[in-house]
Amino acid sequence: MGIENVLRHLIAYGRMTARVTDAVILMAGSGSRLVAGGHILPKPLIRIAGREVFSYAVESLAAAGIRKLHVVTGRNGEALVPKLKLLLPAGMELNPIHNPDSQKQNGLSVLVAAPHVRAPFLLTMGDHLFDSSIVDLLTRTADLDSLNVAIDLKIETIFDLDDAMKIQTRGDKVHAIGKELKDYDAIDTGLFVSTPQFFDYLEKAKRDNDCSLADGVRAMAADGKVRVIDIGKAWWQDIDTPEMLAAAEKRVSRRRFAAGSAGP
Numbered sequence: 001m002g003i004e005n006v007l008r009h010l011i012a013y014g015r016m017t018a019r020v021t022d023a024v025i026l027m028a029g030s031g032s033r034l035v036a037g038g039h040i041l042p043k044p045l046i047r048i049a050g051r052e053v054f055s056y057a058v059e060s061l062a063a064a065g066i067r068k069l070h071v072v073t074g075r076n077g078e079a080l081v082p083k084l085k086l087l088l089p090a091g092m093e094l095n096p097i098h099n100p101d102s103q104k105q106n107g108l109s110v111l112v113a114a115p116h117v118r119a120p121f122l123l124t125m126g127d128h129l130f131d132s133s134i135v136d137l138l139t140r141t142a143d144l145d146s147l148n149v150a151i152d153l154k155i156e157t158i159f160d161l162d163d164a165m166k167i168q169t170r171g172d173k174v175h176a177i178g179k180e181l182k183d184y185d186a187i188d189t190g191l192f193v194s195t196p197q198f199f200d201y202l203e204k205a206k207r208d209n210d211c212s213l214a215d216g217v218r219a220m221a222a223d224g225k226v227r228v229i230d231i232g233k234a235w236w237q238d239i240d241t242p243e244m245l246a247a248a249e250k251r252v253s254r255r256r257f258a259a260g261s262a263g264p
Helices: 005-019 032-036 051-061 076-085 108-112 131-141 197-205 213-221 242-259
Strands: 022-027 068-073 093-098 119-125 127-132 147-152 164-168 172-180 185-195 226-230 236-238
Touching: 022 108, 051 127, 051 131, 068 076, 076 093, 108 197, 108 213, 119 127, 119 131, 127 131, 127 185, 131 185, 131 226, 147 164, 147 213, 164 226, 172 213, 185 236, 197 213, 213 226, 236 242
Parallel strands: 022 068, 022 119, 068 093, 147 226
Antiparallel strands: 119 185, 127 236, 147 185, 164 172, 164 185, 172 226
C-alpha cells in the first residue's frame, strides 16, 4: 500500500475515533527574528525539506481526527489564508480568525478564538513542527475538563534553551511556568488540549488589556487545573530564528531520508 493510501486510512480512522475535533493554531505573529535573517514568507509557509511548515502540522492533526482548524492571523491574514487553504487535506475545514491586536501578546490570539470554540480543542502554534505521535498521545490521554500541556523532559536536547518556555512540575500538574524560571524540570512544547474554560482564565489574567498564553496557564495552574503529558522520545521544534530553522531543516531532511516518508 502506497504512502498516500496509508495516510488516507490513518486520517479516516482518526476521524472515526477522535475525542477532539477542533484545533486553534496561532499564527498572528510577525516573525520578526526570521525577517531580520532575510526570510520574507510567513512562518507557516516556510518550506522545510520541500514542504510548508503548515502542511506537516495539518497532516498530523488530520490523522488524529481534527476536522476544523481555527487559524488566528494578524496583519498578513488576507495574503496568508488563501495559501493555507491550498494545503488542507480533503474533509478538513479552515476557519480564519483575525486578531486586530496582533502586535500584543499571544494570549489575545487565543481569546479571539473563544466565540468559535465550544468544546475541548487542540491548541498549537503555526511555527512548530512535531511528531504525529505527540498529537495522537495528547488527544487520546487528555483530561477534557482540564488544560493539558505536552511537555518535553529531554532538556538536554532543546536547541535554544534560553528561549524555551520552562515548566516546573509537581506530579502530573504544572506548578510554575515561565521563560525565566531557574528551577524547572520540563519544557513546554507548544501543544495543548484545552477545555474552553481556559478562555476565562486568560480573561482574568489580562493586565492593561493584554496577556500571554503563559499568563493564562499560570492562572489556571494556580487552581490545580493544568496537567502535563510527557512526549517521551518524540521530537518537536519551533522555528523562531534562522538558527532554529536550519536545525529543523537538517533534522527533518535526515528523518525523511531514513524513513522514506513525507512526515516530519
